[in-house]
């Protein structure tokens with residue numbers, strides 16, 4: 485098994501610089517001899533309230549969870565790196581972007597990735613017929629770049645104001661608290677642009693066999709900017725080197741009958757074995773101007789760009805090689821968003837992106853808290 489590379493950790497995290505104590509302490513580092521008994525006045529009580537250790541333990545427990553994500557609540561994080569080719573297809577990357585992470589052959593950028601399901605809660609099945617999140621946080625020398633994508637190339641809607649409606653149609657009914665087909669039909673039947681993604685979702689690819697065996701797509705249209713300030717439109721793709729594999733509904737029923745967390749387990753164990761999953765990363769490029777020759781809008785995320793006309797151009801290889809040490813800190817509190825871009829990469833005028841960019845940091849200030857950007861993983 486190869487050495488596990490290091491991804492950045494905050495030097496401000498005191499737990500990394502201190503030796504693990506050999507005795508039990510409270511969170512202030514004070515030794516405690518007993519954390520199993522309340523202090524009482526006499527052997528039968530009453531209990532005292534000046535017992536700091538008791539207060540600390542209970543008050544932390546009372547607050548230990550944060551709200552689960554409104555979507556993509558169940559997910560799994562690991563770390564790795566992107567090794568750039570220095571090129572975009574056959575051309576130097578600098579022709580299209582000044583973003584440093586793509587600039588040189590062999591340049592390695594550390595990253596965290598969070599795979600997820602979309603609709604189920606924090607402990608729900610990982611073999612649901614549901615899109616999968618494919619969200620990458622690149623720790624570049626110019627700051628973080630988040631590419632918050634999915635395993636399906638298109639999305640249900642093209643207007644951000646519909647997002648609460650599409651999600652509510654798929655989430656549990658407010659009365660029965662079950663996913664109700666009528667609610668899904670009600671929304672989708674009145675939203676014809678959802679048919680493309682629905683077709684993928686109900687195709688044989690609708691239930692990925694694991695997080696290692698699926699593609700990733702940025703879905704929305706972004707831009708690249710070169711040193712001269714010239715821009716192109718761009719779509720991002722990831723292809724798994726171990727191939728795409730899916731489950732039938734019958735196979736999925738058997739898997740979830742045994743284990744709701746099968747995809748997290750598969751990924752965690754593969755990395756622990758040293759079997760590091762890899763994806764080839766590609767972009768599609770289009771000139772950044774009006775395209776009257778196309779009978780579809782390149783900024784519409786319910787459409788794909790045909791690979792025949794806009795070929796995939798290789799830009800690098802992503803390898804995942806390290807598991808988290810603390811699920812809560814590194815998974816529950818990781819915060820990704822489409823507004824997190826670096827020099828040389830930009831938004832397009834795709835109107836979904838504006839809605840998404842507002843929504844991610846807004847929910848994270850609520851879900852994780854005002855100081856979420858001070859957490860080492862972010």
Ligand code: HEM
Nearest residue numbers: 553556598617618619633634639644647703839840843847
């Ligand atoms: C306007 C449409 C959209 C809105 C308003 C929206 C909003 C959100 C929100 C509020 C979250 C929870 C974030 C958190 O709690 O940290 C989220 C998560 C996520 N969204 Fe979206 N979303 C939209 C469209 C999309 C699309 C088109 C994709 C795929 C390209 C996508 C992929 C994801 C992923 C992968 C996550 C999970 C991120 C993680 O693992 O932490 N979303 N979205």
